[in-house]
Every structure is written in C-alpha cells, then in structure tokens.
Amino acid sequence: MKLQLLTAVAVTALMAMPSLASADEQGWYVRGNIGYGGMTDMDITGDLTGDVEAEANAAVSIGIGYAFGNDWRLELDGTRLWNDLGALGQWANTNADMRTTNLMMNAIYDFDDFGAWRPYIGAGVGFSKANLSAFAHAFPSGNPGAPLVNNPGCLGYNICAIDRSDTAVAWQVIAGVGYDLTERLVWDTQYRYVNTGGLDYVGEGSNVGVGATTPISSRVEGAGAHILMTGLRYKFGAQAAPAPTLYSCWNGSQVENLSACPAEPPKVVWVDCWDGSQVESGNACPVQITCWDGSIVSDAATCAAQPTITCWDGSLAYNTASCPVESYEYSLCSNAYSQEIIYYDFDKPQSAETQGKIQRVIDATRHCAVGNVNVVGHTDTSGSAAYNLGLSKRRAADVSKELVRQGISSDMVTSEGKGETQLFLETGDGVREPLNRRTEVIISLSRTGVVN
Known part of the structure; x- marks a missing residue:
C-alpha cells in the first residue's frame, strides 16, 4: 500500500511542474x-x-463551491472512502473494515503565478460518519469436549461483533493543483489528510450454547485517512475577456499603443569614480587621498586615527620598529623575578654551563635592586632517592660558591637541593632524563628598574 501511495504522489508531483500564469475568476463551480x-x-x-x-x-x-475572484474559494465537499482494516492485532479469526462518509466546508487559496497550472492549499471542517464492521471468534481448544479458547481480541466472549456507525466532528487539510484545460474546465488533482479523531461503537457479544447476546462497546482512536484523487472542475462564471496586448516603453511603463509612450529624454553618459560614485561625463571625480593604513578617502579628516603602542621605556610609537632599542640593563631589571637554568651530564655535580649562565645573575646584582638569589638543585630518577638528594645539594652548592666567588654577597644567596622530587619532565623511576638534571638560579628583585 505504501509503495502504491508513494508512486501516486510522485506522479502528481511530475504533473504539477509549473508552466505559465492565468488569473482567477469569480463564480460558482462543481467538482468531481x-x-x-x-x-x-x-x-x-x-x-x-x-x-x-x-x-x-x-x-x-464531489463538491460545489464559489470562487470570489481574489484567489479564494469556499467549497462544500462530500467524500466517501472504503477500507479493509484487516485482522485485529494480527490475530486469526478476526477481521474489520470501515466505510467513511465526510461532509466538509473548505476554504481554499489558489496560487495564480504559474500560468495554466494553479497550485492550491486549503483546510476544512465538518462531520465524518464512519461505519465499522468487525468481529472476533474464539479458537477450538484442541481437546474434544473442552470449552473454546476466547480470542485475544474478544476475551469476554466466544464471539464479538460490531456493525454500527458513529458520527464525529472532523477536519482536513488539502494540497493540490489545477490545470486549465479550457476557460471553464479544470483538471483537478489533490491530496488530502482527514482527521476524524475518536469514534464510539456498540455491538453484541455471545457465547456458544447460550442463546442470549450481551451488548458490548469499543472505541476507535486515531481515525484518519490519506487520500489522493484526480478529476475535473467546471466553472459556471462568465468567461474572462481577453487581456489587451501591452507594449513596454523606454521607461518601463506599458501601453496598448507605442505612440502613447512618453518622449525619451537625451541620454546621460555616467562615469564610475574610484569611490563608487558616478558623475556625468566631463565632470571631475572626488579627490583621491591615501591614508596611513592604505585606505583611500576624499577627505583626509576622515582617515582613521593611527593607533600607538607603549615602548619598553614608556614612550609612545606607531609601531615596534619605531621604539628605542631596549638596553641590556633594562632587560635585566624589568621583571620582579627571573631565572637561569644550568644542565648537567649524568651523575655530575658540576656543569660546563655554570660560568656562562651565572653571568646574567652577576650583572643583575650590579644594575638591579636584587633582594635575594635562590639556588635549587635537581636530579633525574636514576639512582636512589637519598643519593639523588645529596647530588642535588652538591650541584646547588657548586653554583652558590661560584656566585659568591664572583662577588655576590653570601647573605644574598640561599642554596637547597630537591633531589628527584620536582621533575621538570615526569618520568618513571630509574630514567636518565637530561632536562631533569638541572640547577635553577632564581633572582628576586625588591623593585624593578635599573638602579646602577
């Protein structure tokens, strides 16, 4: 069923491809x-x-309606649909079918921008009368003389049967397309969804061997339908007069006679200027000025303000290239904290880097307000923790002695070893990692700025 419906919708969509346009007309019509x-x-x-x-x-x-001449129609519509509902709950010994008769009042809007094709949409409300014919019979037990087994669709009785009608308020939505075969005859193809809602029915229940029947009741929920139809619509309205032939004038206006077009003025030749404006041929374009950022304007006062930056010495400049060259002393004394790192070969308390790395520390004590110099030794994880703690202390002590030897007051220098407790690069135990074999010399200034 679903494949058949999809095929029908696809065929309808192909038939509904837009063509040319026509106007709506006023008057009565009938449809089938x-x-x-x-x-x-x-x-x-x-x-x-x-x-x-x-x-x-x-x-x-079938339907009868009235077109108001403004793309709107009002239509009284009657529809009948026959459906086999099949087995109840997929159980054997059950069956149901339903016949619905709908009477609706529809409001429909036609789109008239597609030539002879006229797509439309609409909605309606009214009544739906639905006749339900359904039954469920019990099963033989399989044992001679044993009672019947009631059907899951009719647990209270051996036989349940309903053949009744119920009427409910219903609504529908419509989408379709018409094609003008003649001035009065329209080929009409449409899809509609009808919603009936809930329906209530009464019937009879009985048991084998018992003559009397008992009233039963059931309710149908979610009743609705999808319907695809095609047919003809005949319009009784007067035939529209043929539209006059119109001619386009130079200024875009339209007339029935070209002699009625207004006189065309002399053509003006326009020249495109650099700023996007236009001037008549022979007139000058605005003056072109290039700003600092490369933008082009006609008035220098409209150039964007050129931003400035603050240089290392507090002066202002338009870019870093214009800043004074930063002095070595300033670079030493501009930060409250600075650090030098000395790396070691495996299991060595001294490093060939010591002399070169501590030179900046010595220079800082000469030019800056140095508060203290903290020397911290570290090791990798190769070796025991106790051994590494001693090795880190020897590394820190070696650097501290060299700082004092170079003229830094011993009161200013502190020395400590961390062993393998503060790794720069986390590793497992017993790993020789060069980045972890280091001594950090941390310089703390009591205030920034060059003092000598």
Whole structure:
C-alpha cells in the first residue's frame, strides 16, 4: 500500500511542474474526483480490541463551491472512502473494515503565478460518519469436549461483533493543483489528510450454547485517512475577456499603443569614480587621498586615527620598529623575578654551563635592586632517592660558591637541593632524563628598574 501511495504522489508531483500564469475568476463551480486512499493505523479498545493497519481502497469526492475572484474559494465537499482494516492485532479469526462518509466546508487559496497550472492549499471542517464492521471468534481448544479458547481480541466472549456507525466532528487539510484545460474546465488533482479523531461503537457479544447476546462497546482512536484523487472542475462564471496586448516603453511603463509612450529624454553618459560614485561625463571625480593604513578617502579628516603602542621605556610609537632599542640593563631589571637554568651530564655535580649562565645573575646584582638569589638543585630518577638528594645539594652548592666567588654577597644567596622530587619532565623511576638534571638560579628583585 505504501509503495502504491508513494508512486501516486510522485506522479502528481511530475504533473504539477509549473508552466505559465492565468488569473482567477469569480463564480460558482462543481467538482468531481476519484482516487485512492487509506485509513491511518488505528487502535480499537474495549470489549472488541486490537490495533489495525488499513489497506488502501477506492475514494470518491464531489463538491460545489464559489470562487470570489481574489484567489479564494469556499467549497462544500462530500467524500466517501472504503477500507479493509484487516485482522485485529494480527490475530486469526478476526477481521474489520470501515466505510467513511465526510461532509466538509473548505476554504481554499489558489496560487495564480504559474500560468495554466494553479497550485492550491486549503483546510476544512465538518462531520465524518464512519461505519465499522468487525468481529472476533474464539479458537477450538484442541481437546474434544473442552470449552473454546476466547480470542485475544474478544476475551469476554466466544464471539464479538460490531456493525454500527458513529458520527464525529472532523477536519482536513488539502494540497493540490489545477490545470486549465479550457476557460471553464479544470483538471483537478489533490491530496488530502482527514482527521476524524475518536469514534464510539456498540455491538453484541455471545457465547456458544447460550442463546442470549450481551451488548458490548469499543472505541476507535486515531481515525484518519490519506487520500489522493484526480478529476475535473467546471466553472459556471462568465468567461474572462481577453487581456489587451501591452507594449513596454523606454521607461518601463506599458501601453496598448507605442505612440502613447512618453518622449525619451537625451541620454546621460555616467562615469564610475574610484569611490563608487558616478558623475556625468566631463565632470571631475572626488579627490583621491591615501591614508596611513592604505585606505583611500576624499577627505583626509576622515582617515582613521593611527593607533600607538607603549615602548619598553614608556614612550609612545606607531609601531615596534619605531621604539628605542631596549638596553641590556633594562632587560635585566624589568621583571620582579627571573631565572637561569644550568644542565648537567649524568651523575655530575658540576656543569660546563655554570660560568656562562651565572653571568646574567652577576650583572643583575650590579644594575638591579636584587633582594635575594635562590639556588635549587635537581636530579633525574636514576639512582636512589637519598643519593639523588645529596647530588642535588652538591650541584646547588657548586653554583652558590661560584656566585659568591664572583662577588655576590653570601647573605644574598640561599642554596637547597630537591633531589628527584620536582621533575621538570615526569618520568618513571630509574630514567636518565637530561632536562631533569638541572640547577635553577632564581633572582628576586625588591623593585624593578635599573638602579646602577
């Protein structure tokens, strides 16, 4: 069923490809359509129960309406749909079918920008009368003389049957397309979704061997339908007069006679200027001025203000290239804290880097307000923790002695060893990592700025 519906929708979409345009007309019309439709999946609850999946079947519709001449139509519409709902809950010994008759008042809007093709949409409200014919029979037990086994669709009785109608308020939405075969005859193809909501039914339940029947009741939830139809619409309105032939003038206006066009003034030749403006040929374009950032303006006062930066010495400049060259002394004394790192070969308390690295420390004590110099030795994880602690202290002591020897007051220098407790690069135990074999010389200034 779903494949058939999809095929029908695809064919309708192909037929609805836009062509040319025509205007709507005022007056009465009648319509007749036939097609194919299927009820939505529904749940039946109550004494007779089970979910159903409908099989699509034939649908017919007739309507009478009035077109107001402004693309709107009002239509009284009657539609009938037959559907086999199949077994209740997929159980054996059950079956259901439904026949619906709908009476709706529809408001429809036509789109008239597609030539002879006229797509439309609409919505309607009214009543739906739905006749439900359904039954469920019990199963033989399989044992001679044993009672019947009630059907899951009719647990309270051996036989449940409903053949009744119910009427409910319903609504629908419509989408379709018409094609003007003649001035009055339209080929009309449409899809509609109908929603009936809930329906209530009464029927009869009985047991084998018992003559009397008992009233039963069931409710249908989710009743609705998808319907695709095609047919003809005949318009009784007066035939529209043929539109006059219009001619376009030089200024875009349209007239029935070209002699009625206004006189065309002399053509003006325009010249495009650098700033996007236009001037008449022979007139000068605005003056072109290039700003500091490369932008082009006609008035220097409109150039953007050139930003400045603060140089290392507090002066202002338009870019770093214009700043004074930073002095060596300033670089030493500009930060409250600075650090030098000395690296070591494996298991060595002295380093060939010591002399070169501590020169900046010595220079800092000469030119800056140095508060203290903290020397911290470290090792990698190769070797025992106790050995590495002693090795780190020897490394820190070696650097501290050299700083004092170079003239730094011993009161200013502190020395300590951390062993393998503060790794620069985390490793496992017993790893020889060069980056962890180091001594850090940390210089702390009591204030920044060059003092000598």
